[in-house]
Amino acid sequence: MSTSLPDPSTQRPRPGQLTFAAPRRGKPPQHLADLAPAERKAAVEALGHKGFRAKQLSAHYFERLVDSPEEMTDLPKAIRDELVAGLLPQLITPVRTVTADEGATVKSVWRLHDGALVESVTMRYPNRVTICVSSQAGCGMNCPFCATGQEGLTRNMSTAEIVEQVVAAARSLRCGEVAGGSEDAPLRVSNVVFMGMGEALANYKAAIGAIRRLTDKAPDGLGMSARGITMSTVGLVPGIDKLAAEGIPVTLALSLHAPDDELRNELVPINTRWKVDEALDAAYRYFEATGRRVSIEYALIKDINDHAWRADLLGDKLNARGRGWVHVNPIPLNPTPGSKWTASRKGVEQQFVERLRAHGIPTTIRDTRGSEIDGACGQLAAATA
Ligand code: SAH
Numbered sequence: 001m002s003t004s005l006p007d008p009s010t011q012r013p014r015p016g017q018l019t020f021a022a023p024r025r026g027k028p029p030q031h032l033a034d035l036a037p038a039e040r041k042a043a044v045e046a047l048g049h050k051g052f053r054a055k056q057l058s059a060h061y062f063e064r065l066v067d068s069p070e071e072m073t074d075l076p077k078a079i080r081d082e083l084v085a086g087l088l089p090q091l092i093t094p095v096r097t098v099t100a101d102e103g104a105t106v107k108s109v110w111r112l113h114d115g116a117l118v119e120s121v122t123m124r125y126p127n128r129v130t131i132c133v134s135s136q137a138g139c140g141m142n143c144p145f146c147a148t149g150q151e152g153l154t155r156n157m158s159t160a161e162i163v164e165q166v167v168a169a170a171r172s173l174r175c176g177e178v179a180g181g182s183e184d185a186p187l188r189v190s191n192v193v194f195m196g197m198g199e200a201l202a203n204y205k206a207a208i209g210a211i212r213r214l215t216d217k218a219p220d221g222l223g224m225s226a227r228g229i230t231m232s233t234v235g236l237v238p239g240i241d242k243l244a245a246e247g248i249p250v251t252l253a254l255s256l257h258a259p260d261d262e263l264r265n266e267l268v269p270i271n272t273r274w275k276v277d278e279a280l281d282a283a284y285r286y287f288e289a290t291g292r293r294v295s296i297e298y299a300l301i302k303d304i305n306d307h308a309w310r311a312d313l314l315g316d317k318l319n320a321r322g323r324g325w326v327h328v329n330p331i332p333l334n335p336t337p338g339s340k341w342t343a344s345r346k347g348v349e350q351q352f353v354e355r356l357r358a359h360g361i362p363t364t365i366r367d368t369r370g371s372e373i374d375g376a377c378g379q380l381a382a383a384t385a
Pocket of ligand 1: 145199200232379
């Protein structure tokens with residue numbers, strides 16, 4: 001119930017304070033998407049039904065994107081409600097949607113079973129559709145320029161709560177609720193980025209479960225390509241190494257934001273545990289293990305981290321580890337409530353990019369889709385919206 005939510009005003013973290021353990025709260029109900037295929041069969045049998053019903057339910061959910069009993073005409077009427085109640089409970093309820101870019105960007109605010117609020121953002125481009133998902137309600141990493149970080153950590157999300165955001169986006173695409181794109185482009189979610197609320201690697205089990213559901217072939221999962229999935233992290237080194245060993249080559253994005261420890265300690269407080277060099281070494285190991293080019297995220301903050309010497313230091317540190325393993329994605333800082341910082345001036349931004357390119361580092365500025373609806377990087381703060 002929403003009355004049991006912590007009062008954000010009393011839960012705000014102190015500057016630099018890190019929170020790893022999520023507060024214990026009632027678990028969300030179990031859902032098909034929490035379970036691997038064999039576990040689904042067992043769960044259906046535990047409800048007293050034939051094991052093959054699990055496959056039928058999976059096909060409804062992951063292929064047809066259906067979770068209402070009325071549409072499951074291949075299941076006997078008498079057992080539909082029970083199976084759906086037991087394995088396809090509604091985990092996320094829409095609170096509101098806001099659109100931008102003439103309907104091609106849609107921010108959705110969701111209420112979870114216990115009243116916690118999270119957000120996801122669907123962005124349609126000419127030939128792809130990207131959904132940015134939340135993996136935690138709030139975040140414990142406390143980066144001072146990020147609205148989510150300022151709210152603290154409410155709780156971890158379950159695997160199915162993460163997957164539900166993608167399935168909901170896929171459904172709304174099919175229903176024509178996201179504008180744009182070319183007529184003949186297939187209407188499916190091609191990219192999922194773990195860049196909504198939360199630090200997914202701090203909720204590792206649920207996050208890797210979601211990645212498996214997204215990449216497992218239909219009808220066991222959504223059948224997405226691992227290449228289309230990006231895991232973004234503040235630099236939890238053990239989590240990066242664990243992910244590298246999973247054998248699912250998703251793209252890794254490291255939120256660096258500064259090439260020197262002194263500044264990064266302030267901008268990304270996890271740096272007090274794992275330093276710039278340790279995070280970059282882990283990112284390089286990830287590249288070696290997966291062959292996937294790593295992405296370095298760098299929010300450009302006026303007069304804070306946008307100096308030419310910092311671009312040079314970053315270029316040197318990346319090149320010291322190898323060539324062709326990394327690219328840099330500067331993000332013009334998006335405004336957040338109460339933040340004293342602003343985006344770098346355009347000329348400074350351009351110079352930063354050119355400096356990196358002069359070091360031979362591929363560098364592309366990230367578009368700031370959704371900033372006017374508080375749906376861009378670092379602006380998701382539904383917990384108090
Ligand atoms: N916890 C993950 C996902 C965070 S959101 C992580 O830290 O990587 C994705 C990216 O947006 C991160 O690189 C994050 O640092 C960045 N970001 C946060 N606040 C921002 C802001 N106000 N402007 C621009 N980028 C921001």
